[in-house]
Amino acid sequence: MRKIFLLISFIILFSCGEEVIDMPxxxxxxxxxxxxxxxxxxxxxxxxxxxxxxxxRNFVPMQYIYKKYEIDSIQFVSSDLYYASKPLEYEDIYEKIEERIKKEKERFEKQNENKKDSLNQEK
Incomplete structure (x- = not known):
């Protein structure tokens, strides 16, 4: 994972406005x-x-991802590199992921708060 991140960072740093990587x-x-x-x-x-x-549970994360989304490692890596070669597009992807994580965090915090409130009412 770290190697992929470094490769993606390298591509982002050296990409201008031109097509660095052809669309797979x-x-x-x-x-x-x-x-x-x-x-x-x-x-x-x-x-x-x-x-x-x-x-x-012998859980292998990437095997799970590949199976769930019906993709293979080559398709994932080539798609990830393609999006990474387009910094604005890649930034948009990660902003949407961050927004989604924040919403989920707020939802879980609200659930915890509701549980605490219901436990306090029972006492």
Whole structure:
């Protein structure tokens, strides 16, 4: 994952306004890419929070992603590199992911608050 991030950063730094990378034939749609990268962010958060759970269940994150979205590693990497070669498009993708994560966080915080309120009322 770190190598991919470094490669993407390298592409972004050296891309001007020209087509750095040709569009792959099997390009993953922008909306699907947002979903994939969102899921990857959630999985990575889970790996840092409770890695033993994933180990116990033999959970392999990228296998799960590939199966869920019916893609393969080459399609994912080539699509990711293509979007990364377009900094404004890539920034938009990550802004949408960040917005989605914030909404989910707010939803969970509200649920926790409601649970605490109901527990306090029971006492």
């Amino acid at each position: 034939n099997n390009l993953i749609s922008k909306e699907k890419m947002i979903d994939i990268l969102y899921d990857m962010a959630i999985i990575n958060a889970g790996k840092t929070t409770a890695p033993q759970v994933m180990e116990e």
